[in-house]
Amino acid sequence: MAGPPRSRDTVSGFLDFASRRNKKFGVRVVGVKEGIAYPALLPSSCQDRTNLISSRFSLRAQLSQPWTTQSRTYMARHRRDFIKWTRGPGKLLKEPRPDQTNYLETKDSKGNMLKRPFPLNPEFKSEAVLDDKAREMIWEEVMRKGKTIKQVSAELGVDITRVAAIVRLKEVEKDWISKGKKLATPYCKAILSMVPTKSFKSAEQQNVPFEPINELHIHASTMKQIFWPTSESRHFTRADAAKAFHKDMLPADERVPHPELLQMEKSLLEGKSVWEAKAEFMDAAEKSERNAAERQMRRAMAEDSATRKFNTERFEFRFKEFNSEDVGRDGRRKKAVGWKYGMPSYDRMKGAIKIPTKVPQIGWS
């Protein structure tokens, strides 16, 4: 009868139980073990123990429940405290609050109330996302009213790439709806009801910008420190600074996403009226977008004309011309086509990101 080890409480509980049983059945067990009678000479504590053992054997058949008790579940103090907390102040956090965030609320050292998903991490800020109404509005502005992406971006204060992405995804959404595909609307609703959202009044009204839109991206060539000797009398502009970094580098004013906005501010400083400056900006934005579209078109056409196509029943074979002599001294130039000899291919390198970083354009093959 080697049972599992018992804690002291369990043994005493067992003793009580056994003695109760004995009384019930009118059995007085003293110094009896496996049918052998012992004189009651043992000290009291030992006697108890003998009592226990003998009763175990004699009563075993009479008891219906097995001779083991469940081990007590271990619960650390932190866990106990946590469970206590979930019944107290944490109760509010169990369910999301409809149409607002439900973050932990704590106070900082100055006593200000903080509302952050992780109060101890000041770097983790929950940024607002555009709600569906705002996204629908952006799509309307671009696709229905025919505004350029730059114009919409400047009017609403939404990043150019975000505007483009919203339009693209809205197009996909509308395509799915027209095809009768099912959308994950409950999921979208649930998420949007839990995160901070941003909405716009209308494009005609003055809106609080959603995010900074004219930030200068850090170019790797500008990360070095240069000591550039120049005469004091020289008027050293930003264009000169860009040239100092690299001969092909554009000045910061032209590298920002919205150089037209800078021009608008300059016109305002020159004393032009707001309406005039805005009209100028709208024209410039439209022109820049048209130029970009034309460039893309020309590139696609040039590529198309440089490709010889041969149709078979199943496939089209596209032949592109390539200069096999322009492959570097050892034939391993990066631009050269084909797999290189004696060079590792890093296509299976660990950690290599294979998610495409560009959206394919029409005409690309």
Added chain:
Amino acid sequence: MTLKIRLARFGRRNAPFYNIVVAHARTARNSKPLEVIGTYDPKPRADAYDDSGRLHKEINLDSIRAKYWIGVGAQPTDSMWRLLSMVGIMEPKYRDTKPRKPLELPPDAKEFATNI
């Protein structure tokens, strides 16, 4: 030694990719060739935003070098012959793509066949 214009298989399992190479006939398939004159991607691909189901294959080829090597006696393999004939560098080897009919046997041969 015989010069060949042939394909050298690179790429991965289930993702073949070929270099079009000029090499001596007796050298190993993927050994360093005399010259790489192009590539052939045999995986049919669709154009972006094209749902018509029409697929294409992409080939890079230095046709000037291909013509030169053929001029000095390089022999394209059958698969390379087929590709080169598409751009007019070679005469097509197999014009007739219809399935062949079995040969019409002479009458005595038929008799011989039935008697066996």
